Amino acid sequence: MATFSGVTRQHVLQAIAEYDSRGRDGFLGVYGYAPTPGYAIVHEGSSYDLPAVLGVAHRFATGRLAPSDEVVGSIGSAASILRKRGFEVTEPGGASAPAARSSSRTATRAPRTTTPRASTPRRTATPEPAPAICPTCSMTLPATGVCDYCT
Incomplete structure (x- = not known):
């Protein structure tokens, strides 16, 4: 039986990109999947056949295409994994479940709104003053200002 824990968000996005480029019928035909009503992945306003996309993402x-019956057999856990990866999954009957939060602590908070932060001015490094040089021997003068070699 196929496990989908190794499927990352990037793998699903690759499968969705191929789905878009081939079209629904072409994608399903190439990989041998039948249209499955019920569960679907919703991404950027488009709906995708969950078993086919997840099988190709697998x-x-x-490197092994997950057969349709394996995906459908574990559809509940597959949908859960997709939600954890940040995808919206619709269930039979048109119900939609948004992507799950990463922790229960953040799930109880109100959604964060992003506001631009005020930029703090950067301090520029001030160049060190050039050391005083003895005009006779060209050595660096000590703090006294009197050359130790020339006096």
């Missing part, structure tokens, strides 16, 4: 992750 291929990108492991």
